[in-house]
Amino acid sequence: MRRLGHFLSDAWTVAGPYWRSEERWRARLLLGVVILLNLSLVGMSVLLSYWNREFFNSLQEKNAEAFWALLFWWRQTDSGPMPGFVFVAALYILIAVYALYLRQALQIRWRSWLTREVLDRWLADRAYYRVALTDSGTDNPDQRIAEDLRQFVDNTLALGLGLMRSVVTLFSFVLVLWGLSGPATILGITIPGYMVWVALAYAVVGTGLAHLVGRSLIRLNFQQERVEADFRYALVRLRDNAEGIALYGGEADEKRGLSDRFGAVIGNWWAIMVATKRLTFFTSGYAQVAIIFPFIVAAPAYFAGRIPLGGLTQTSGAFSEVQGALSWFVDNYSSLTEWRATVLRIRGFIGAIEEARAAAGSGIQAVPDGGDELVLEDVTIRLPDGRVLIENASARIAPGEAVLIAGRSGSGKSTLFRALAGLWPFGHGRVHVPAEGRLFLPQRAYLPLGTLRRAVCYPRDAAEFSDAAIHEVLEAAGLGHLTARLDEVETWDRLLSGGEQQRVALARALLLQPRWLFLDEATASLDPEAESRFYKLLKERLPGTSLVSIAHRPAVAQYHHRALRVRDGHLVPAPA
Template structure:
């Protein structure tokens, strides 16, 4: 158990320390010290209020109206100061929260996108990260909030205990009783009573609530899986509608949501038991201090003001000792969040560091006149050969067509050319300073304006709407010329054929020197396909084009073809006219 707790604390520190020793460390530490100072200020004011109670109840007991009004005035000042300090404390804590979250979000996004880690995570069968988007959008927020809340609450509780325990010790006096003829004296008995009471509550809270850690972890995962399945339905609405798959989808959603319901019901049971325990603990503690202090009051060892001071001090000490009791649900949630974020970090590190069964692909940019591949070995994730000993030099303005049966590795060869397929070895030489563009079968269309989509991934510059509109017409998209500035989910709004024509409009606008097309016209009819290819060939005479396709009609737009047989072998042939 101790080893597990130590490992958890080390893991949480590993996640947190990156921010506290980052380029923002000085402002972060200054803000943290401000929050801590305000917390200490709150405790100090509470000590003053505790001391004030002695005088307040004394003037009431002696019917001193003047003293009563003076005490009210003092309390008003103390209460006003407490309100102001608490306001600044909340503001400072929230400011630290959002700065820390912003930094962590930027860091995790950068790591996720670095060297196409997001893509490698999908390819890796061994990674232990579900729903990376939720790790970044939700778990970082929870980690920052819970870490600040728990650590600052713990610090404030410790300071509160140390501040009030001396008051309680001094007011406790000495309790003496006889056991077997021996007199036993207990100093500060109210302190020991508070410690025993808090220890009892902590033990039973931990024992009762231990299952919450795993249950909260599972609930987060099931919720994310259910939300992802709903998103998949929206993204594939047309295909599902054509298949008439509503019944199957309903069953699938029901299966996913049933896990959410079952886990939530288990959490309900555990939290019901914890609520019973903590509620009883709190209610008993409200009167427990009075019962504990009663012997001294009724034996006239303390007066009424001191009686109320004891009750207030006892409640503060007992609350400080009861950190685990009051925060157990948050502690369980925090532990689950730390585990999820740690798994995410480990998975990203693993997919970046793990070498596939073949050696790594060497990609270099040189001042070369050709886009070259040397001694490529392209494998499947299980280590079997897909393409063996592949070497090729693509000259400027050259047009090549890659053909072969489905599953023979055509698209994977293009992924290797792009440097994103991790199960490959050999050398790729990319001409330095020249634009390379890869166009997949289904191009990515972000949720933004059509104008921004056409320049993706570049940032839109200048006012060239007229040129863009001319290119849209050339790509048989005249109905989109007046929608350049419309923001929409174009991936859902446009048909697959329209999306492919938008991709070619993007090509004409960005004019790469090396263009790789992965069945980029598969959704177009032959007449439109030929018109698009002819336009690309005519308008981009200096661009080298490498196409993956099945239709023999594409041959007339290419000079050479590469045939793959799926067994690792390949051949380059000249296309006869």
């Protein structure tokens, strides 16, 4: 029971914020209408049970007048005026259609809000970066946002409304069944409304057995979501790194890796199939017995002449409704296991995001204090495993100064670059950075999805810049042949070579004109001549910009005033 309480608390942690959000009144109104329509369907089912009794009684009595009236008009009966089936069916269809339509509208609104909320949290305080660095067990965030949130909203509404409808159906038809079944004497004991107790016992036994048979599905469904996402991620990785794999001739190794991941998918799926087979054996048998069981229970009264054919069918129908309502857990066991797995995945993801955001103030502090200088104060940089890369580094870079950061591969230069950007959480110390006007160009230039115009202007809004300004910086960066393709939507990071992508980054720097420009091997894919033109262009076009470069080629030093070298875990001055 405690585990159930924790799980329901987790589910409410995910669901609750929407119902308290700025959309709460519209959401609650929409939910209220959906609930009202679902309750109306229960009422229609009760009405149909009485109509069904009168209809079968008319058949038993061979009363053609009553038969046709009950189909197409209305008839006065012992239960009151009974509308014709065509009116009841038309109203039932109308209510059912709008109950589904408005529920789907609520699903769309809820999913939209929840997706925006999770995205905001994930992107705030660069939590997405820290979660990826720490490998906190939160695998495949793309799936958790795109798939798990959708499944959570859909299943929560479907299961919640289904449970509510089952409860209302139970109470509605218990009254009907109680009145129809009458008392029964067993071993000298008179049991009033005996069919209600029979339906209750049947459902309780079925629920307990269903849980025993199918409980392994909870773990297996959780695992299936993970292995499916792992396999899909591996396929995306292969697509994004197709050229590197082809150059290495790594197809055989990639196939082995994909086969291993797909093997995990199939292995877990077989386990689900076996568990589902056992559960389906039980639930199918349970459902089949439930069809005939009420007739068996009510047959003695029918053969004794105490109830007519219509009464028998109404009794059977009411019993089925009560038994079905009580068997909601059995009928929805598979969906409940999927829902539980989804809740656990989303709760884990949100928990990892909150931990990452809470830790944003720890470690190395990048302080945008509005000063003109870049200052490092006793900065120690560690790897996630605790190994120290740079210890107690202190430095000061003045506005307009160009400084080269050098050192052997693996010495920590790129990690220092991340610390200057305020990204690296592992270590301690403070980095005082200017509040505005910073641009970081990593070795692998980032080109967002969409048009080339967006890629050049990133991360600013492309609408801020004229076509002439964008054309001019592309020409200056040696990409004049692409100016006619500014508004083409392509996967530019695959279409352009590494050197061309770095030229796009150069064009971006010329367009945005930052006060501070940080480059981490940003010219590594260019030949020495192009690299030289790159730096000359930066010096000419951005004369007042402070420049901090990480580079290996000695020729780059001539474009900097001085150098800092990472040597034996320390940051020391060196000649440029």
